[in-house]
Amino acid sequence: MKIDLTALTIKSTHSHLAHGDFSAEELTKSAIEVIAKNNPDTNAFLEVFDDALDSARQAQNVIDDGRAGLLTGIPLGIKDNILINGKKSSAASKILQNYEAPYSATVIENLASAGSIFIGRTNMDEFAMGSSTENSSFGPARNPLDLSRVPGGSSGGSAAAVAMGGVLGALGSDTAGSLRQPASFCGLVGLKTTYGSVSRHGLIALGSSLDQIGPVAKTVSDAEIIFNCIRGADPLDSTTIPDEQYAAARELGRRDFETGDVPKNFKIGVPRSLIETPGIDKDVLENFKASVARMQSLGYKIEEIELPNVPYSLAVYYILLPGEASSNLARFDGVKYGLKVGGKNLLEDYLNTRAEGFGPEPRRRILLGTYVLSSGYYDAYYNKAQAVRRLIASDFEKAFMSVDAIAMPTTPTPAFKLGEKTADPVTMYLADIFTAPANIANIPAISLPSGTVEREAGDSDSESGGSRSGGKSAKVSLPLGFQIMAPLCREDILFRLGKEFLGESV
Numbered sequence: 001m002k003i004d005l006t007a008l009t010i011k012s013t014h015s016h017l018a019h020g021d022f023s024a025e026e027l028t029k030s031a032i033e034v035i036a037k038n039n040p041d042t043n044a045f046l047e048v049f050d051d052a053l054d055s056a057r058q059a060q061n062v063i064d065d066g067r068a069g070l071l072t073g074i075p076l077g078i079k080d081n082i083l084i085n086g087k088k089s090s091a092a093s094k095i096l097q098n099y100e101a102p103y104s105a106t107v108i109e110n111l112a113s114a115g116s117i118f119i120g121r122t123n124m125d126e127f128a129m130g131s132s133t134e135n136s137s138f139g140p141a142r143n144p145l146d147l148s149r150v151p152g153g154s155s156g157g158s159a160a161a162v163a164m165g166g167v168l169g170a171l172g173s174d175t176a177g178s179l180r181q182p183a184s185f186c187g188l189v190g191l192k193t194t195y196g197s198v199s200r201h202g203l204i205a206l207g208s209s210l211d212q213i214g215p216v217a218k219t220v221s222d223a224e225i226i227f228n229c230i231r232g233a234d235p236l237d238s239t240t241i242p243d244e245q246y247a248a249a250r251e252l253g254r255r256d257f258e259t260g261d262v263p264k265n266f267k268i269g270v271p272r273s274l275i276e277t278p279g280i281d282k283d284v285l286e287n288f289k290a291s292v293a294r295m296q297s298l299g300y301k302i303e304e305i306e307l308p309n310v311p312y313s314l315a316v317y318y319i320l321l322p323g324e325a326s327s328n329l330a331r332f333d334g335v336k337y338g339l340k341v342g343g344k345n346l347l348e349d350y351l352n353t354r355a356e357g358f359g360p361e362p363r364r365r366i367l368l369g370t371y372v373l374s375s376g377y378y379d380a381y382y383n384k385a386q387a388v389r390r391l392i393a394s395d396f397e398k399a400f401m402s403v404d405a406i407a408m409p410t411t412p413t414p415a416f417k418l419g420e421k422t423a424d425p426v427t428m429y430l431a432d433i434f435t436a437p438a439n440i441a442n443i444p445a446i447s448l449p450s451g452t453v454e455r456e457a458g459d460s461d462s463e464s465g466g467s468r469s470g471g472k473s474a475k476v477s478l479p480l481g482f483q484i485m486a487p488l489c490r491e492d493i494l495f496r497l498g499k500e501f502l503g504e505s506v
Contacts, residue, residue: 001016001021001022003022003026003027003030004165005027005030005031005034005165005166005167005168006165008168009168009217009218009219009221009222010070010071010074010168010169010217010219010221010222010225010226011070011219011221011222011225013027013073013074013168014068014070014071014072014074017063017068017072017073018063018068023056023060023063024056024057024059024060024063024072024073024117025053025056025057025060027056027073027075028052028053028055028056028073028075028117028119029053031052031075031119031166031167032048032052032053032119034164034165034166035048035119035120035161035164035166036048038144038164038165038166039166041142041144041147042141042142042143042144042147042151042160042161042164043123043136043138043139043140043141043142043157044077044122044123044141044144044151044156044157044158044160044161044164044166045077045119045120045121045122045123045157045161045166046080046090046092046120046121046122046123046138046157047087047088047120047121048119048120049087049118049119049120049121052075052117052118052119052120055117055118056073056075056117058115059072059073059115059116059117060073062115068115069114069115070114070225071111071114071115071116071225071226071229072114072115072116073115073116073117074115074116074117074168074169075116075117075119075166075167075168076111076116076117076118076119076167076168076169076170076171076226077119077120077121077122077157077158077161077162077166077167077169077170077171078108078118078120078121078122078158078170078171079121079122079124079155079157079158079170079171079172079173080092080121080122080123080124080157081124081127081128081173081203081204081206082105082107082108082171082173082202082203082204082213083101083103083104083105083108083202083203083204084101084104084105084108084118084121085101085102085103085104085108086100086101087100087101087121088100088101088121089101089121089204090137090138091124091126091127091128091204092123092124092125092126092127092135092136092137092138093126093127093137093357093358093359093362094137094339094356094357094358094359095332095338095339095353095354095356095357095358096204096332096337096338096339096357097137097338097339099337099338101202103202104202105199105201105202105203105213106199106201106202106230106234106236106237107171107198107199107202107203107213107230108202110229110230110232111171111226111229111230114229116229119161119166119167122141122155122157122158122160122161122170122172123136123138123139123140123141123156123157123160124136124141124153124154124155124156124157124158124172125153125154125156125178125361126358126359126361126362127204127206127325127329127362128154128155128173128175128178128206128211129154129206129325129361129362129365130153130154130361130428131152131153131154131177131178131181131428131429131431131432132150132151132152132153132156132416132418132421132422132428132431133150133151133152133153133154133155133156133157133160133182134150134153134418134419134422135153135154135359135360135361136157137359140418141156141157141160142160142418143160143163143185143186143415144160144163144164144186145163145186145187145415145476145477145478145479146415146455146457146458146476146478147458148417148418148457148458149185149415149416149417149418149458149478150185150415150416150417150418151163151182151185151186151415152181152182152183152184152185152186152411152415153178153181153182154172154173154175154178155170155172155173155174155178155179155182155190155216156182156185158170158171158172158179158182158216159172159179159182159183159185159186159188159190159216160182160186162186162188162216162217162218163186163187163188168217168218168222169215169216169217169218169222169223169226170215170216170217171213171214171215171216171226171230172190172213172214172215172216173203173206173211173212173213173214174190174192174193174211174212174213174214174435174439175206175207175210175211175212175321175439176210176317176321176432176435176436176439177192177410177411177431177432177434177435177436177438177439179191179192179214179215179216179447180192180410180435180445180446180447180481180483181410181411181431181432181435181447181481182216183216183410183447183449183481184410184411184447184449184479184480184481184483185411185414185415185478185479185481186415186479187449187452187479188216188217188218188447188449188479189216189217189218189219189220189222189223189446189447189448189449189498189502190214190215190216190223190446190447190481191214191215191216191223191227191444191445191446191447191491191494192212192214192435192438192439192444192445192446193212193213193214193227193231193444193491194212194241194246194442194443194444194488194489194490194491195209195210195212195239195439195442196239196240196241196442197212197231197240197241197246197444197489197491198212198213198214198227198230198231198232198240199213199230199232199233199234199236199237199240200212200213200237200239201234201236201237205324205328206321206324206325206328207320207321207324207325207328208239208324208328209320209324210317210320210321210324210439210440212439213230214227215227215230219502219504220446220448220494220495220498220499220502220504221495221499221504221505223446223495223498224491224495227491231246231491233246241489246489249487249488249489249490250489250490250492252487262298262299262300263404265301266299266300266301266404267300267301267302267303267402267403267404267405268292268295268300268301268302268303268403268404268405268406268407268484268497269303269304269305269399269402269403269405269406269407270292270302270303270304270305270406270407270408271304271305271306271307271310271406271408272304273306274307274310274311274408275288275408275409275434279412279430279433280409280412280413281412281413281414281453283414283453283480284409284411284412284413284414284453284480285409287409287450287451287453287480287482288407288408288409288450288482290450290451291407291450291451291482291501292407294501295407295497295501298500298501300497303402303403305399305402305403305406307392307395307396307399307406307437308395309388309391309392309394309395310392310395310396310437312388312392313392313433313436313437313440314429314430314432314433314436315385315388316385316388316389316392316440317432317436317439317440318368318429319372319381319382319384319385320382320385320386320389320440321365321369322365322366322368322369322372323369323372323373323382324369325362325365325366325369326365326366326368326369326370326373327369327373329358329362329366332353332354332357332358333349333350333353333354334349334350334352334353334354334357335349338357339353339356339357340353341353341355341356341357361425364425372385389440392437392440392441393440393441393442395441396437396441396443396485396487400487404486404487404493405484405485405486405493405494405497406484406485406486407482407483407484407485408434408483408485409434409480409481409482409483410434410435410447410480410481410482410483411431411434411435411480411481412430412431412433412434413431414453414455414478414479414480415478415479416431417458434483435447435483437485438485442488443485443486443487443488444485444486444488444489444490444491444494445483445484445485445486445494446483446484446494446495446498447481447482447483448481448482448483448484448498448501448502449479449480449481449482449502450479450480450481450482450501451479451480452477452478452479452480453477453478453480454475454476454477454478455475455476455478456474456475456476457474457475457476458476482501484497484498484501
């Protein structure tokens with residue numbers, strides 16, 4: 001049969017592979033061909049691995065033996081900040097441009113054991129600092145739905161790779177929405193997992209108390225398949241949740257889905273005062289209201305809630321994250337690994353290496369982080385932000401005593417054009433206003449495609465690319481995202497609600 005990756009999901013592909021409709025090698029070849037055709041425009045991949053076909057042949061042996069799992073032979077993209085042994089892992093930064101990973105991340109080991117095919121490493125904002133993938137040292141990624149627009153960030157390459165049909169799923173990291181926002185912009189499902197549910201061993205650290213690895217995929221079922229493979233306690237990451245503790249936390253939930261029906265009195269909270277604020281696109285707001293109405297039509301009760309401290313999430317994030325980034329990125333000094341630019345003495349080595357190796361956004365955040373951690377300002381900024389973080393987490397804890405899930409838009413706007421926000425970092429940072437709270441509170445959240453809005457397509461003659469529309473003004477349908485948050489360790493709630501919202505089989 002002809003292989004059309006845009007029409008396949010992980011679940012359907014597993015069935016095709018099991019029935020011999022095509023082989024893992026044929027599937028992987030098709031993926032590589034799609035990437036070769038589309039990547040010059042999207043720049044979703046920084047590298048396609050030359051051993052992908054070898055991995056596909058090994059996976060086919062497992063399939064032929066009848067031992068295939070759901071991910072055996074499935075081509076995946078891997079964000080450039082997740083280590084794969086022997087492969088380059090640059091975090092889209094010149095300071096790590098030629099760095100080869102000496103070991104694989106735990107999530108990579110898990111996926112490799114399941115027989116997944118790693119097609120290549122995907123583009124991202126440098127060290128995951130950004131909301132558009134325009135901060136990559138190797139050129140911006142573009143949205144396959146309109147090449148004049150961003151795919152989101154920082155996992156924009158992973159989302160673009162799935163949206164253009166180059167892979168059936170991808171891994172990214174989410175520090176303030178870096179999976180959910182690209183998923184929203186590209187019409188996909190993006191999952192931010194409970195902090196500690198997935199090992200961060202082998203993830204190049206940005207904000208260690210915020211980062212989480214997760215999947216971006218076409219369907220909720222596919223995201224769930226990947227999550228189930230990568231989830232679990234890891235002795236190499238002391239912040240992971242022990243399996244028995246994770247299971248116990250799920251048992252504490254107010255509802256369960258064992259019967260297959262909508263649980264009686266299951267409530268979804270909506271913080272309207274937080275959502276209906278200046279700055280949110282009116283079409284996004286109308287789409288959100290329609291999405292909430294859809295959940296109500298499915299039998300779920302909608303209840304208005306208050307989250308009084310959550311509006312401070314973005315301010316808290318942009319104090320805590322730069323502080324953690326300043327500490328984490330101090331290891332890139334030209335001594336141990338990566339780029340080295342020599343000087344007259346050790347101090348000049350440090351200064352030259354970091355000045356040449358880091359792009360503008362990492363430099364900005366390192367400076368800000370060093371400031372908030374400095375003597376005299378630590379208590380005024382960093383400690384105060386930590387105190388407010390606890391208040392925000394408490395807001396969610398109290399809310400989940402009366403509701404079972406919380407709904408918000410994923411982003412305040414649809415995908416914006418390349419260059420539209422780069423001159424004003426604060427405007428760019430506001431793209432995370434609805435996604436950052438989940439990272440601050442460590443809770444899981446999912447972004448679901450919830451419809452589209454029409455905007456002007458990019459001009460193919462513009463410097464930033466375009467929609468290849470022959471230079472004529474045209475309309476393009478841009479996806480929007482509906483975000484659902486759940487209590488700690490209750491990814492099962494997100495999967496159930498997400499499947500029902502999208503009409504997938506439960």
